[in-house]
Amino acid sequence: MAKISQNVIPSRQHLGGSHPFAFTETGVAMLSSVLKSQRAREMNIAIMRAFVALRKLLVEQTDLRLEIENIKKKLDNHDKNIELVFQYLDELLEKKENPKPEKPPVGYKLKGKS
Structure with a gap:
């Protein structure tokens, strides 16, 4: 049976064999x-209060969801920055392990001086 949500009870021709659930x-x-x-x-008042509570809950959850998304973005940025730091550290360690060969000094060598 298909679920149907309508503003009011539809006519039988629009039901298609199923009844509305909400x-x-x-x-x-x-x-x-x-x-x-x-x-x-009394039932109308109770149902309307339920709709108000549901709407309030959805707004609160939306705020919470937005806060969580902001935290996720910050964490992603922190992760990227930490990766960069480790990458730079790796490059520095490679340079330390494989130092560049010393180049001979540029210029003239004077006789008698080392």
């Missing part, structure tokens, strides 16, 4: 204008 916030508000019993009003 209402949107607008659908609940529209339904409450049709149903007039005390129980319907």
